[in-house]
Amino acid sequence: MIHDKRAEKFRQIVENKFQIYNSLFMSLPYDKMTNIGMLLPFLCEESKIGYDQGKTPVEIVEEFFKNHTDLESEEQKLELLFKIIQYIERQVVLFDSIEDAAFPGLHSESDSGTVTNLYERSFHDHKLEKVREKLKDFSIKVVFTAHPTQFYPNSVQRILHDLRNAITNDSITNIDTLLQQLGKTPFVNKEKPTPIDEAMSIIYYLRYVYYDTIGELFTKIKSIFNNDHFHLHEDLIQLGFWPGGDRDGNPFVTAEVTKRVAEELHSAILKAYYNHLKSVRRRLSFRGVSDVLTKLSNELYAAIFRNEKMTADQIVNRIEEAEKILTEQHNSLFIEVLYDFKDRVKIFGTHFATLDVRQDSRIHQKVIDEVFVKVTGDINASNEDKFNKLIQISESVNPDDFEDIVRDTLLTVCQVSEIQQLNGLRGMNRYIISNSDAVKDVMNVYAFFKICGYKDEEINMDIVPLFETMEGLANSENVMNELYQNPIYKKHLERRGNQQTIMLGFSDGTKDGGYLKANWEIYKAKEVLTKLSEENGIKVIFFDGRGGPPARGGGKTHDFYASQGKTIANNKIELTIQGQTITSIFGNKEQAKYNFEQLLTAGVENDVFKNSKKDLTEKERALIIELAEISYQKYSDLKAHPMFVPYLQEMSTLEYYGKTNIGSRPSKRGGGNELKFEDLRAIPFVGSWSQLKQNVPGFFGFGFAMQQMKEQGRFEEVRELYKGSDFFKTLVLNSMMSMNKTYFPLTYYIKDNPKFGAFWNILFDEYSLSKDIMLELTGFKLLQQEDPISRKSVKIRERIVLPLLSIQQYALMKIQKGEGNKEAYEKLVTRSLFGNINASRNSA
Known part of the structure; x- marks a missing residue:
């Protein structure tokens, strides 16, 4: 019933407002954009009907030109398509602003997961003292990253902010002038930031x-849970910073x-x-x-x-x-x-x-190798010998004796103490190591501090390994066990209060192992590392590298953390947020407050309210392992398919990410022209599947695994697992969210492609299978049925960008066929990336 009320309210304060304000666009004095508002619905309709009939994007766009314009030359047609893209980009901003402004009207102070709700629950269950106890040493930390998943330049962000306020106050005059400003403000960075x-x-x-x-949230929690002997510690809600x-x-x-x-x-x-x-x-x-x-x-x-x-x-x-x-x-x-x-x-x-330092372990090894040869002249030492000897040296090295990355790495370590003096010890206190899979990866960083002249007691830094590949996750127990036994590192941990932060990478994990396997391996690694840390008297903190969409470890964050049982340490919730997740989940005060509360209460609830659905039974655990293995095999077969990388290279927007000027970081690792799977960054990888409207990493292999159970007559076991385990249920619902954002008709034309047809059919078959079996499992009639507001939002956004997808696919097909102005079509593909990504912001 509440679902229905909320969905109706969404229709009134979001859908209806969008229709009204969208009509303002039609009369705005945009440069050369006067007729776009009239033409756009035609392209939208042609696309919808055309894809249902199995037409190709080229047929759809050409028919649109023929039926609704009198344009002859390629140049005129391209100009119109660019104008349509600009127009749709601005429609997306308008919809974002309306949805943001509606947030307080769609959520209340006592919603599930709010601090008020937590108080009421704990008061009724006589658990107030337990909550106060938990709040004494619990905290959450949200770490902002610069990962490029957001395509609004700062000038547009500011307009979005003002537009949201104007919409909240229903100020038509202000909305009108802001839409005019939006029409004349460029959406593209001329250079990379x-x-x-x-x-x-x-x-x-x-x-x-x-x-x-x-x-304000701190004050609210303090006043709600206040009593004579309760002190709320100031580190309850922390911010981290990666840019x-x-x-x-x-x-x-x-x-x-x-x-x-x-x-x-x-x-x-x-x-x-x-x-x-x-x-x-x-x-x-x-x-x-x-x-x-x-x-x-x-x-x-x-x-x-x-x-x-x-x-x-x-x-x-x-x-x-x-x-x-x-x-x-x-x-x-x-x-x-x-x-x-x-x-x-x-x-x-x-x-x-808190500003974190992060670098890849392979770069660190290169630095250690060069420094070691320079200091000792020994070129045959083992990696273990190198860090052990460098930790013992009494003379510090001069960064200026080295070049490039070696010099810069040492300079970075040398200036840590300076930054700590300026900003305090909380200003910089950890060094994160990507691609950690051995003890040397952590000890190399310890050695950096020693060779830069720090005494042991002056190293006020946590050294944080990041386990992100299947191999790294599998090896994490051995690595941490060895580290906890290492006398030098043991002493370092004592000085750091016997606390160890371990980072787990969902994005690369999912890319590497597929959706179900990656989530299970991370869950399992957390359990093993929790037990190991407790045995060694270490308080472990897990830092999750989660992206926006489920395919990068995102999805419903409160549900994810609330579903972790007592076998996983719950000392602190730490996660990365980035790009569109910053603007859509934490982008204004109301949303940020609500989502900080959701994280905080998820962690507190886990300890205070016992719930059998959070803890896995041996039977449930065995079934998840079986499902994870089957899905991993299915996903691995797909990755090993000879068409996997060529399909992404030739049929998707993968190659265009680097041209968007949205992030300072290159879009792939390593040099060289040949594209290897391991060089793919998780964001362009997942983003390319998303642009194709196929979202493969968010579901592939999951449905197949369940189908195998069904064929063995064991589907009832999967049903019991879904009903009995919050963790499994969250994975299923997040995967369904991924599938709700797919639209395979967009690429129906590929199924007859001589090179890629068979590969496309593998993807489509797995999608159809996964969708059917998950609906059967949940008893839903529709994907995302349990969350009607998100479902409606996705639907409207997908409708807004459908013409954009048609244009993008049209341009890709022209490039593949070698027809027309290649440079212009490439620009068209790149430009249409922006609106598509921005429109899919509600992915976390």
Whole structure:
């Protein structure tokens, strides 16, 4: 019943508003775009009917030209298609803004997963003390990455922000002028953004969304769960930051860039305090108090504009000075205003967000090899000998004695202590190693600190292995076991409070092992590492590298974390968010607050409310292992198919990702022209399947595995698993979300292609099988039936971009056939990537 009410409300405040405001587009004075609004519905209709009849994108677009325009030359036709793309891109922005503005109307304070709901539940179940206990040392951390899954330049982001406010207030005049601005604002970066640009883009969110959101949420939790002996620790909700620190595969991130980003974060938080202080001073105008606050304002100003040193403790001391006068002389009037300000300073320090360093283990090995030869002259030592000997050397090396990546890696390590002095220890405190699969990968980083002159007790950094391939995950237990026994590392962990963060990579895991296998291997690795860490007296924290869509480990985040049982350590929830997930899930205060709450309560609920559906029985575990193995085999066969990489290269947009200028990082690893599967980055890989509307990594092999069970007469076992395990249920629902965003009719034409027809049919057969069997399993009539709002949103978005997909496929077919202006058609493919990706933002 609630589902129906919400779906109806969505229709009223999203669908209807979109129809009304969309009509404004038609009368806007866009350059040469006057008739587009009239023509677009025709292309949309031609596409829908045409694909149902099995027509090719070329036939559909050519018929559109013939039936609805009098254009003759290729040049005129191309110009019209570019204009249509621009028009649709702006429709997507409008829909995003309307949906964002509707968020508070579609969600309430007491929804499942909110802090209010958690309080009510725990009050009724007499679990309030248990919740307070859990909140004492639990925390969540959201880490922003610069991974390129978002295609709005900053100027468009700002319009989106203003448009959302205008829509909230139903201000037609403002909406009209903002749509005009949108019509004349370019959607494309002329050049690739630099890592600094990427950092500044996310710092905007820190200042204008998260500073208030997290501060207000902290105050809310404090007041809801408050009692005499309860203290809420300020690290409850933390922010992490990768732009400018993540150099994995990004040659543009240098030591200099990292230092500059650390300075920008420092400056941004001081500016946020300076602005906040203005409103504090407006209330606290009393004798004595205002003098102290004026002094603090001047000190912040000097720190921002004259680079005078300022620590968080200094700011807190000043606030407490004002607090004392306020209590003793002015009846504590407006004291909560000061408390709120002090909480913010304790939460954000002088760092705002923790800047992580990340690099690939293979680069580290290259650095160690070069340094070792230079220091010892020995060219035959084993990898283990190298790090052990370098850890023992008493003389530090000079980074300037080396070149390129070796010099830069050492400079990065050398400046860690400088950044920690500026931003505090919370400003930078961990080094993440991609592609970790051996002890040396962690110990090499420890050796870097030693050869850069740090004494053991001065290494205030957590060293974090990232296990992301099937091999890495399988090996993770041996690696961590050996590390926990290593005397040098053991001492390091003692100095770090016997706490170890381990990162697990969902994106590359899914690319490598397929959807079900990757999720199961990560679940299993977490269980094994939890047990191992507990046996060694280590508090383990899992940091999940999750993307937006289910194919990259995303999907419904609250459900995912709430489904993990007591066999997995639940000391902290940490995950990456990126691109469209930042704007769609954490893009404004209401959404950010709601989603921070969902993460926090998922972790708390797991410990406080017992639920048998969270813990797997031996029987359930055995069945998941069986399903995972069958699906992995099916996915591995697909990967090994000789047409797998050629299909992506020739029939998808894979080759065009690098031309979009949306991220500073190259779109594939390694040099050379020949494309190898292992060089593919997870984002272009998953994105290319998404552009084809096939979303293969989100379901392939899953349906086949269940079908095998059915053929063995064991489907009832799978049904019991779905009903009895939250973990399995979440995987099924997320996979169905992936399938709901597919549209195979778009590529029906490939089924007769002499080169790729057989391969396309393998994909289509598995999709049809997976869809049918999952509907049978869940008892649903439709994919995503359990989430009507998301379903409706997806439907509208898919309708908006259907003409865009037709144009993209049309251009790809022209390129394949070698017809017409190749350069223009390539540009058409690249441009249509933007709207398609932006429109699929509701993927997490």
